[in-house]
Amino acid sequence: DAGVTQSPTHLIKTRGQQVTLRCSPKSGHDTVSWYQQALGQGPQFIFQYYEEEERQRGNFPDRFSGHQFPNYSSELNVNALLLGDSALYLCASKGPNTGELFFGEGSRLTVL
Amino acid sequence: AQTVTQSQPEMSVQEAETVTLSCTYDTSESDYYLFWYKQPPSRQMILVIRQEAYKQQNATENRFSVNFQKAAKSFSLKISDSQLGDAAMYFCAYTVGFGNAGNMLTFGGGTRLMVKP
Numbered sequence: 701d702a703g704v705t706q707s708p709t710h711l712i713k714t715r716g717q718q719v720t721l722r723c724s725p726k727s728g729h730d731t732v733s734w735y736q737q738a739l740g741q742g743p744q745f746i747f748q749y750y751e752e753e754e755r756q757r758g759n760f761p762d763r764f765s766g767h768q769f770p771n772y773s774s775e776l777n778v779n780a781l782l783l784g785d786s787a788l789y790l791c792a793s794k795g796p797n798t799g800e801l802f803f804g805e806g807s808r809l810t811v812l
Numbered sequence: 813a814q815t816v817t818q819s820q821p822e823m824s825v826q827e828a829e830t831v832t833l834s835c836t837y838d839t840s841e842s843d844y845y846l847f848w849y850k851q852p853p854s855r856q857m858i859l860v861i862r863q864e865a866y867k868q869q870n871a872t873e874n875r876f877s878v879n880f881q882k883a884a885k886s887f888s889l890k891i892s893d894s895q896l897g898d899a900a901m902y903f904c905a906y907t908v909g910f911g912n913a914g915n916m917l918t919f920g921g922g923t924r925l926m927v928k929p
Contacts, residue, residue, distance in 0.1 A: 731915075733915075733916070733917075735917075740922075741921055741922070742816075742818075742903050742905075742919030742920050742921050742922050743857070743903070743917070743919050744919070745916040745917060745918070748915070748916065756915075756916055758916065788855060790855075790857065792857070792917075794915070799845065799862075799907075799915070800859055800862070801857075801859070801915075801917065803849075803856055803857035803858075804856065805854060805855045805856045806855045806856075808855075
């Protein structure tokens with residue numbers, strides 16, 4: 701049983717560009733959350749998707765947007781990249797009637 | 813807003829010894845959940861232990877146990893018989909609930925645990 705998978709694992713972009721990160725939840729899971737983890741810090745909540753809708757959002761600008769597909773997979777899009785967007789982006793999924801979040805290994809984004 | 817504070821950026825323990833990692837949090841809620849996550853160099857967050865605030869009994873998972881002091885808003889993790897594989901970043905985290913409308917985790921800044929052979 702595959703866990704949470706994310707792609708790509710690493711990527712480099714330049715300021716002003718746009719990036720799309722992808723996440724496939726653990727089998728049987730229907731809720732996906734995204735977190736940003738800057739180097740040396742704890743993860744910060746970006747948003748959560750359930751039934752293809754954004755259900756909760758953290759303190760992130762509109763440049764951060766997302767999508768959830770009918771198969772429960774999800775994308776995180778970041779527009780107009782800034783140097784400060786360099787971070788590890790973690791995806792987490794959970795199933796119905798359970799509280800445990802399962803995390804992927806993350807996508808390391810470097811903005812030059 | 814809820815905050816989670818880990819006051820120990822780094823901790824070191826000798827293999828087979830016991831170490832305690834500290835965490836404090838701030839919330840006005842009476843019912844919530846607390847977690848300790850481990851993040852090894854592989855980057856994947858792994859759940860170590862979980863505590864429901866309404867339970868008075870401290871959670872235990874094999875070598876890992878917590879000391880949950882609700883009035884003091886303190887949630888420390890004790891690792892007994894430390895092993896080399898325990899070396900990692902440890903994050904304390906808090907959430908109000910697990911509803912599909914939102915179960916945002918608020919994380920602390922982390923504690924790096926080093927295990928000496």
